[in-house]
Ligand SMILES: [Zn+2]
């Protein structure tokens with residue numbers, strides 16, 4: 545289950561972001577849908593047993609081009625050998641590069657550069 549977070553800045557900018565992982569997070573179809581350029585590699589890896597599984601989850605990120613906090617999809621790939629890899633998705637608005645805010649990192653307002661206040665506004669699955 546994921547959280548819906550509401551971020552508020554002192555300058556008035558605010559947004560709602562769906563974060564975390566939903567019920568379909570470990571379904572390979574979710575990986576294909578959010579990371580179509582990786583779909584072939586993942587389906588081949590799963591078929592051959594080289595990939596143990598995938599998880600798709602969402603974290604807040606900032607897009608400098610859009611000047612917005614955006615939900616960014618991340619793809620975690622678990623390899624059979626024990627290794628893993630995390631692929632960061634693009635901005636859902638402009639498909640450009642984004643910077644992710646980690647779990648222990650404050651979300652910074654893209655307008656005024658100040659730390660934003662976070663509140664849980666609900667849950668999703
Ligand atoms: Zn963007």
Ligand SMILES: [Zn+2]
Nearest residue numbers: 553555653656
């Ligand atoms: Zn602000």
